[in-house]
Amino acid sequence: MARLADFIDRYRVTNGKHFRLKDYDPADTRGVKSKQRAEELLREGTQRLSEMQDKLYAQDRWALLIVIQAMDAAGKDGLIKHVMSGVNPQGCQVTSFKVPSTEELDHDFLWRTTRALPERGRIGIFNRSHYEEVLVVRVHPQILTSQKVPPPLVTQDIWKERFEDINAFERHQTRNGTIIRKFFLYVSKKEQKRRFLSRLDEPEKNWKFSAADVRERERWDDYMDAYEDMIRHTASKHAPWYVVPADNKWFTRIVVAAAIVDTLDDLKLEYPQVDPIKRRELAAARRLLLSGDRGGKGRTSS
Numbered sequence: 281m282a283r284l285a286d287f288i289d290r291y292r293v294t295n296g297k298h299f300r301l302k303d304y305d306p307a308d309t310r311g312v313k314s315k316q317r318a319e320e321l322l323r324e325g326t327q328r329l330s331e332m333q334d335k336l337y338a339q340d341r342w343a344l345l346i347v348i349q350a351m352d353a354a355g356k357d358g359l360i361k362h363v364m365s366g367v368n369p370q371g372c373q374v375t376s377f378k379v380p381s382t383e384e385l386d387h388d389f390l391w392r393t394t395r396a397l398p399e400r401g402r403i404g405i406f407n408r409s410h411y412e413e414v415l416v417v418r419v420h421p422q423i424l425t426s427q428k429v430p431p432p433l434v435t436q437d438i439w440k441e442r443f444e445d446i447n448a449f450e451r452h453q454t455r456n457g458t459i460i461r462k463f464f465l466y467v468s469k470k471e472q473k474r475r476f477l478s479r480l481d482e483p484e485k486n487w488k489f490s491a492a493d494v495r496e497r498e499r500w501d502d503y504m505d506a507y508e509d510m511i512r513h514t515a516s517k518h519a520p521w522y523v524v525p526a527d528n529k530w531f532t533r534i535v536v537a538a539a540i541v542d543t544l545d546d547l548k549l550e551y552p553q554v555d556p557i558k559r560r561e562l563a564a565a566r567r568l569l570l571s572g573d574r575g576g577k578g579r580t581s582s
C-alpha cells in the first residue's frame with residue numbers, strides 16, 4: 281500500500297536542464313484509486329505537519345516558504361485550505377499576489393515578495409508569487425511598460441536576467457534559513473474547461489468566475505511554454521519545483537502534503553533544550569506556585 285513518502289520523488293525537479301512538461305500527466309494518481317485511501321493519507325500528512333510546525337515555531341530558527349503557481353481553476357485555494365487545515369494559524373502566513381499596486385510598481389519586482397517572506401519559525405505560503413514576473417508578464421510583455429523599468433534595461437535578455445535574479449534571491453534566502461519549496465499545480469486544459477463550466481453553472485461558484493480567465497485560457501500554449509522555461513531555469517536542489525498533477529484535487533493535496541512533511545522531516549526539528557539556568561527558574565516557579573499565594577490578596581473576578 282502506498283505511503284505518504286512515495287508521492288514525492290516522481291514530481292520533484294531539482295535540475296531543470298532536461299525538464300519537459302510532456303513527461304508529466306495532469307491526470308496521474310500514481311495508482312491510488314480509492315478516495316478513501318487518499319483521505320487517510322492526507323489526514324496523516326496534516327497531522328504530522330501540525331506537530332512539526334509546533335516545533336518549528338518553538339525553535340524560531342528556520343522558516344519555510346511554500347510557493348504555489350498554477351493556471352486558473354487548478355485548485356490553489358482549496359489546496360491551501362486542506363493541506364494547512366491542521367496548522368496553528370499563528371504560525372502560518374498566506375499571501376496572495378494579484379496585479380501589482382502603484383506602490384509595488386514603484387519598486388523592483390522582488391520587493392513585494394521580499395516583504396511578505398515568513399519570519400523565522402513560520403510557514404509562509406505564496407498564492408502566486410514573484411514567478412508571475414516570468415509567466416503572465418512574459419505572455420503579455422506589454423505589462424513591462426507599466427512596470428516603469430528604464431527602457432535601456434528592458435532587452436532581449438530580460439527573462440534570462442529575471443531567472444538569474446530569482447535564483448540569487450532564493451539562494452540568499454536559503455542560506456539564511458528560509459527553506460523554499462515550489463509547486464506547480466499542473467491541470468490539463470480539458471479539466472480547466474470543465475471547472476470553468478461548473479463555475480458558470482453552479483450559482484455558489486459564480487463568484488469564482490472571471491471573464492479574464494477565459495481570455496488567459498486562449499493563451500494556454502504560451503503559458504505552458506513559459507512554465508516549462510521557468511522550471512528549466514529555476515529548479516534547484518535547494519529550491520526544487522514539484523510538478524503536481526492537478527486534474528484530481530485529492531491527489532494534488534497528498535503530493536503537496538507529502539512534500540512539505542518530507543521537507544520539515546529533514547530539519548530534524550526538536551523542541552528547544554532547556555539549559556540549567558532556565559531549569560532552575562522553572563523549579564523556582566513551581567515552588568512558588570505550590571507554596572500558595574502569600575502576600576497580595578488573591579482577587580476573584582466578580
Ligand code: AMP
Pocket residue numbers: 352377378379380408409412413416417423
Ligand atoms: P487571482 O489569483 O485569480 O485572484 O488573479 C490574480 C491575477 O493577478 C492573475 O491574473 C495574475 O496573473 C495577476 N498577477 C499576479 N502577479 C502579477 C504580476 N506581477 N504582474 C501582473 N499580473 C499579475
Ligand code: MG
Pocket residue numbers: 352353490493
Ligand atoms: Mg483567478
